[in-house]
Amino acid sequence: MTKSGAGGAGRGLGGYLTLFAALYGAYGALSPFLPAFLGERGASPQQITLFLAAATLTRLVGGPLAGRLADRTGRTRTVLAASLALAAASNLALIAGHDFWSLIAIGIVQAVWTAPLAPLADALALSAARGGRAFEYGWVRASGSAAFIMATILTGFLADFWGSAAGLWVCGAAFAGAAVVATRVATSSHPHSHPEVMSGTMPSRSGFLALVAIPAFRRVVLAAALVIGAHAMHDAFAVIVWREAEISSRTAGLLWSISVAAEILVFLSAGPWLLARIGPPGVIALAAFAGALRWAVQGATTWLPALVAIQGLHGLTFAALHLACLALIERSVPDGLRATALGVYGALGLGLASALLTLASGQLFGVFGIRAFWAMSALSLAAIPLALSLRAGK
Incomplete structure (x- = not known):
């Protein structure tokens, strides 16, 4: 139940649907068009890579630190709203930059404020959802995925007229709108229970050291790093x-669309159904097996029917995995560390693993070609024992 009581559940859901749509719509407007914008401002391919790498490294640090600030102050909603407003301002400031060094300086500032957005939004939504009794987290996350697609399509049309800077304008406006919504979303007035608190075994350390001391959290982050990283x-x-393989760009776009549609379906209905029946550890094991199958097929053939068939597995390898990891973090991490945990999960389990495996993928693909996908299949399989250890409570 939300803070506003039983009658507030619907208003809480509406607020979070809007928040996630604005947040992920902003990502959809920015991510595909930022490199092109930098190129239009005269950046070389090497400079574009440097810009993106600097932003990634900044986010790896910024996300966990902002999460820790939110936990220490108890003002997650305020930290999120402020970060969104500053992200909007720094995003629009990029439009005023022209030489590369001014662009990269603004880009690093932008990365500071965008780093905590998704983890803090997740922390608020999980708290307000109260384990599905008010609403399902997957519903609001699905609205984000749908908004990402629509914003990307819309920005593509706008960029044809106004250049790639249109993406920054749309992103800045969406972040600003999300900042307003974030100040008004309902929050839970009741703390969550979790095994460590209930059993009196909550770690005595504080902050990041306390997270490292939670075995379940370590395993969740590693499992996410393997399965999500394998997408690199x-x-x-x-x-x-x-x-x-002479597959047209239009067909390639349709293949990506199938995978995103599967993601939305899992967030909306299949994911919560799976969690209720086989539990989060079982869902992680299923996602890992699906990843192993997906990358094994992709490493063996470019036959179009086979490619169409495996795109639906994205719903398991990304969406179902994410739902299961968040459920286990909510179950095993104390409330006072929740935002910190989600920041670390996003930075290390998702961000760092993807960055490192992207670099490794370049080397593997250069040597083995399409068969390099089998290495990603092996990584996914390696997550299954971790998932089973979570089920056993080790």
């Missing part, structure tokens, strides 16, 4: 492989 080769080289 797909994200970097799938379209290249498909084009070499």
Whole structure:
């Protein structure tokens, strides 16, 4: 139940649907068009890579630190709203930058404020959802995925008229709107229970050291790093492989659309159904097995029917995995560390693993070609024992 009581549940859901749509719509407007914007401002390919790498490294640090600030002050909603407002301002400031060094300086500032947005939004939504008794977290996350797609399509049309800077304008406006919504979303007035608190075994350390002391949290982050990180080769080289196999760009776009549609379906209904029946550890094991199958097939063939068939597995390898990891973090991490935990999960389990495996994918693909996807299959399989250890409570 939300803070406003039983009658507030619907208003809480509406607020979070709007918040996640604005947040992920902003990502959809910015992510595909930022490199092109930098190129239009005269940045070389090497400079674009440097810009993106600097932003990534900044977010790896900024996300956990902002989460810790939110936990220490108990003002997660305020920290999120302030970060969104500053992200909007720094995002629009990029439009005023022209030489590369001013652009990268603004880009680092932008990364500071964008780093905590998704983890803090997740922390608020999980708290307000109260384990599905008010609403399902997957519902609001699905609205984000749908908004990402729509914003990308809309910005593509706008960029045809006004250039890639249109993405920054749309992103800045969406962040600003999300900042307003964040100040008004309902929050839970009741703390969550979790095994460590209930059993009196909550770690005596504070902050990041307390997280390291929680075995379940360590295993969740590592499992996420393996399964999500295994997507790196797909994200970097799938379209290249498909084009070499004479699959058109339009068909490649349809393949991506199938995977995102599966993601939305899992967030909306299939994910909560799976969690209720086989539990979060079982869902992680299922996601890992689905990843192993997906990358094994992709490493073996470019036959279009096979590629169509495996796109639906994205619903398991990303959406179901994410729901299961968040459920286990909510169950095992004390309330006073929740935002910190989500920041670390996003930075290390998702961000750092993806960055490192993207670099490794380039080397593997250069040597083995399409068969390099089998290495990603092996990584996914390695997450299954971790998932089973979570089920056993080890």
